[in-house]
Amino acid sequence: GKGRVHLSLGCIAVFLVSKNGETEAVVEITGFYLHFVAMVTGHRVSSQGDLGRRFQTPGLGCSHRSLCICPRWEEEKKEDGVKWTQLEHRGPYFAPLYEPLPDDVQFYYNGKPLKLSLATEEIATFYAKMLDHEYTTKEIFQNNFFNDWRKEMTSDEQKIIKDLDKCDFREIHKYFVDKSEARKALSKEEKQKLKEEADKIQEEYGYCILDGHREKIGNFKTEPPGLFRGRGDHPKMGMLKRRIMPEDVVINCSKDSKIPEPPEGHKWKEVRFDNTVTWLASWTENIQNTLKYIMLNPSSKLKGEKDWQKYEVARRLKDVVHKIRAQYQADWKSKEMKKRQRAVALYFIDKLALRAGNEKEEGETADTVGCCSLRVEHIRLHPELDGQEHVVEFDFLGKDSIRYYNKVSVEKMVFKNLQLFMKNKDPSDDLFDRLNTSILNRHLQSLMDGLSAKVFRTYNASITLQEQLKALTNSEDNVAGKLLSYNRANRAVAILCNHQRSTPKTFEKSMQNLQAKIDAKKQQVEEAQEELKKAEDDNVEKKKKLLKRLEEQLDKLNVQATDKEENKQIALGTSKLNYLDPRISIAWCKKFGVPIEKIYNKTQREKFAWAIDMADEDFEF
DNA sequence: GTCCCGACTTAGTATACGGCCA
DNA sequence: TGGCCGTATACTAAGTCGGGAC
Numbered sequence: 001g002k003g004r005v006h007l008s009l010g011c012i013a014v015f016l017v018s019k020n021g022e023t024e025a026v027v028e029i030t031g032f033y034l035h036f037v038a039m040v041t042g043h044r045v046s047s048q049g050d051l052g053r054r055f056q057t058p059g060l061g062c063s064h065r066s067l068c069i070c071p072r073w074e075e076e077k078k079e080d081g082v083k084w085t086q087l088e089h090r091g092p093y094f095a096p097l098y099e100p101l102p103d104d105v106q107f108y109y110n111g112k113p114l115k116l117s118l119a120t121e122e123i124a125t126f127y128a129k130m131l132d133h134e135y136t137t138k139e140i141f142q143n144n145f146f147n148d149w150r151k152e153m154t155s156d157e158q159k160i161i162k163d164l165d166k167c168d169f170r171e172i173h174k175y176f177v178d179k180s181e182a183r184k185a186l187s188k189e190e191k192q193k194l195k196e197e198a199d200k201i202q203e204e205y206g207y208c209i210l211d212g213h214r215e216k217i218g219n220f221k222t223e224p225p226g227l228f229r230g231r232g233d234h235p236k237m238g239m240l241k242r243r244i245m246p247e248d249v250v251i252n253c254s255k256d257s258k259i260p261e262p263p264e265g266h267k268w269k270e271v272r273f274d275n276t277v278t279w280l281a282s283w284t285e286n287i288q289n290t291l292k293y294i295m296l297n298p299s300s301k302l303k304g305e306k307d308w309q310k311y312e313v314a315r316r317l318k319d320v321v322h323k324i325r326a327q328y329q330a331d332w333k334s335k336e337m338k339k340r341q342r343a344v345a346l347y348f349i350d351k352l353a354l355r356a357g358n359e360k361e362e363g364e365t366a367d368t369v370g371c372c373s374l375r376v377e378h379i380r381l382h383p384e385l386d387g388q389e390h391v392v393e394f395d396f397l398g399k400d401s402i403r404y405y406n407k408v409s410v411e412k413m414v415f416k417n418l419q420l421f422m423k424n425k426d427p428s429d430d431l432f433d434r435l436n437t438s439i440l441n442r443h444l445q446s447l448m449d450g451l452s453a454k455v456f457r458t459y460n461a462s463i464t465l466q467e468q469l470k471a472l473t474n475s476e477d478n479v480a481g482k483l484l485s486y487n488r489a490n491r492a493v494a495i496l497c498n499h500q501r502s503t504p505k506t507f508e509k510s511m512q513n514l515q516a517k518i519d520a521k522k523q524q525v526e527e528a529q530e531e532l533k534k535a536e537d538d539n540v541e542k543k544k545k546l547l548k549r550l551e552e553q554l555d556k557l558n559v560q561a562t563d564k565e566e567n568k569q570i571a572l573g574t575s576k577l578n579y580l581d582p583r584i585s586i587a588w589c590k591k592f593g594v595p596i597e598k599i600y601n602k603t604q605r606e607k608f609a610w611a612i613d614m615a616d617e618d619f620e621f
Numbered sequence: 622g623t624c625c626c627g628a629c630t631t632a633g634t635a636t637a638c639g640g641c642c643a
Numbered sequence: 644t645g646g647c648c649g650t651a652t653a654c655t656a657a658g659t660c661g662g663g664a665c
Binding site: 399441 | 647648649650651654656657658660661
Binding site for chain 1: 622623626627628629630631632633634
């Protein structure tokens with residue numbers, strides 16, 4: 001035919017069958033691989049490859065047995081903004097109800113046991129569970145908790161419990177510690193039973209049917225009540241997060257589907273049939289008064305296509321980025337202050353992969369900033385520093401209160417502009433006082449369809465990976481060596497995007513373990529060398545072989561240690577999952593003979609199924 | 622232009638799981 | 644077989660961004 005058909009692993013034959021003047025791709029398969037790209041007709045197929053059809057494991061509503069060729073209506077392009085034509089699900093799975101403490105587990109006030117009402121007791125257990133967490137030592141946390149707790153007390157309790165310092169939760173705390181120990185110590189059979197129960201819930205509530213396919217839901221459980229744990233210096237830490245009731249929940253599904261039943265004796269807040277959104281249920285949480293949603297798992301077609309689209313936008317940026325850079329450089333000299341600020345901010349976003357930086361409501365969240373919301377106090381200007389000219393020193397808290405610290409040598413014009421922007425301002429004033437994210441994004445949109453600040457992060461992350469892989473991979477290396485190169489390329493991106501993690505608690509110990517292994521291996525290598533020297537003629541080859549194997553093993557361990565050390569405080573996962581076009585990695589795997597499983601685990605392979613189907617070794621971002 | 626909100630992506634950490642070794 | 648350890652998954656907070664009201 002006119003199009004190309006991509007064959008996936010396990011695919012043994014493709015037929016094009018004409019039926020009623022329309023052609024269908026019929027795919028015969030072997031083994032388990034049920035993901036395909038095949039082009040069902042009526043569809044334009046570009047040589048780069050449309051996403052095409054990903055055939056899926058058949059689910060409810062699908063009559064095909066071994067693979068699923070969707071009914072025609074699904075092939076039709078949906079109207080603008082329409083996300084689905086059919087959506088059926090069971091509604092959320094609610095957090096288990098509170099189980100009262102046994103009578104022998106007591107709360108003490110001022111040294112005396114005090115029996116609490118059920119509601120008061122439940123909230124007390126939230127605090128008790130967190131007793132050995134650093135949170136409970138913070139004054140804001142304690143105050144917020146105590147305030148909210150008192151609100152839920154009976155008036156009698158309110159009269160007695162007036163001082164958190166006089167509250168003794170230790171017995172309750174111990175009860176929960178013991179309980180979790182007991183859970184761990186359960187026999188194999190008991191654990192198995194628990195697992196089966198969880199699987200049953202997953203099976204019942206964890207999937208929905210979307211346009212004829214059974215799709216996995218991302219978060220099908222409502223969030224249990226507890227104490228809010230914000231990140232960083234959060235003014236609301238310790239506040240009570242209420243229990244979500246069916247009466248709080250809005251259900252979204254299709255009109256003609258089986259509408260989920262609320263739990264007995266309850267009703268939904270609302271049932272709506274909105275096919276322009278992708279969520280299945282929503283509720284308003286009480287801490288920030290914002291909406292929370294139940295949505296699909298990243299493995300779903302809906303999410304996959306969106307993800308693919310995101311990378312396609314970033315690839316389009318690649319074509320125009322030179323022009324955009326030239327323009328913002330020219331704008332550094334603009335007569336309009338507004339334009340200059342926009343141009344400098346965009347330069348930061350492009351060069352340093354900063355986030356856009358929306359305004360935040362003061363006092364409602366931790367004080368964090370992004371590019372547009374930078375304040376004067378967040379940068380320091382050094383005309384000269386460590387032998388470099390025009391150095392900008394950044395020091396601020398970004399998303400999740402992760403510190404961004406960086407010293408960057410910038411163009412002279414940028415430096416001068418920054419001096420200008422900071423003139424006559426207080427440290428707490430906005431650096432870019434004539435700019436915000438909506439102005440910036442409106443401008444970006446005018447430069448390229450679909451362009452916004454975050455696209456630069458995606459683009460720069462992906463292009464960096466591609467370049468680093470090219471620079472670092474040595475085709476002579478063994479798989480372990482190639483993987484080290486991959487991790488280093490990945491790490492370059494994580495550093496660019498400032499993806500950090502706290503050093504794992506077990507880091508030192510596991511490093512020691514690894515070092516011990518290395519030492520032991522070294523010893524073995526030395527011994528093998530001795531043996532080889534002493535070996536008789538007919539034994540030399542054998543000894544050589546052994547030595548070689550040991551040396552390779554030692555090599556591998558050393559590589560592991562290097563990798564581990566370099567990764568100590570850097571989180572690779574976030575960029576891998578959200579910023580790096582998976583087709584780059586897949587192409588690299590194919591080109592250098594590295595199994596994809598070495599790069600992506602099962603969940604990640606499911607998420608990136610679209611890319612695994614699509615990318616061949618020549619893929620270029 | 623500003624403010625607000627809804628929908629969606631991106632983020633780090635806590636915990637569960639499962640394989641390996643003594 | 645039980646405990647240890649590294650990895651995978653669960654969890655949910657915290658961003659981005661566009662659209663509508665004013």
